[in-house]
Amino acid sequence: MTNTTPISALQSTLDRFKSTLSRIDEALLGSDYTEDVLKDVCRILGQLPGYTGVYIYVLEGDTLVLTAFEGRKTQHVRIPAGTGICGASVQSKAPVIVADVASDARYLACNLETKSEIVVPILRDGLYLAQIDIDSDDRAAFDTMDEAFLFEVARRICPLF
Numbered sequence: 001m002t003n004t005t006p007i008s009a010l011q012s013t014l015d016r017f018k019s020t021l022s023r024i025d026e027a028l029l030g031s032d033y034t035e036d037v038l039k040d041v042c043r044i045l046g047q048l049p050g051y052t053g054v055y056i057y058v059l060e061g062d063t064l065v066l067t068a069f070e071g072r073k074t075q076h077v078r079i080p081a082g083t084g085i086c087g088a089s090v091q092s093k094a095p096v097i098v099a100d101v102a103s104d105a106r107y108l109a110c111n112l113e114t115k116s117e118i119v120v121p122i123l124r125d126g127l128y129l130a131q132i133d134i135d136s137d138d139r140a141a142f143d144t145m146d147e148a149f150l151f152e153v154a155r156r157i158c159p160l161f
């Protein structure tokens with residue numbers, strides 16, 4: 001028996017998510033400056049396999065404003081709430097997973113390498129405060145496990161907003 005069975009793959013994903021959450025808990029204690037903590041959170045998330053670009057946008061009025069990131073730069077530093085995959089999450093107040101960005105008309109391209117994307121909202125009492133947006137160079141990189149994990153990250157960093 002090899003250690004690459006579906007169950008052991010699942011177990012290593014869970015272990016990776018668990019240790020990432022511990023590192024995020026440490027980062028939350030690491031600085032009094034919100035921007036520094038958010039940069040750190042992006043850096044930690046960017047070390048996960050397939051998490052090529054990590055972006056945290058804060059909703060200011062009707063505009064998503066890029067506040068911290070890790071990975072490739074994006075020209076989309078301000079996104080109107082109804083625009084793009086990021087804006088779609090604001091409108092639905094829900095996560096969005098796109099397995100193939102090339103076949104999604106809503107997609108705002110940052111580069112040609114990105115193949116898939118996930119956006120998870122940061123909500124407080126139903127109020128949309130901010131979002132975590134991850135790009136991957138791998139097609140269909142994200143599933144409901146990533147969604148559940150990123151919701152947990154969102155819950156932890158929510159007090160910063």
Ligand code: SME
Nearest residue numbers: 074076084085086107108
């Ligand atoms: N692709 C996003 C734009 C933001 S970048 O991915 C960082 C969108 O379609 O809303």
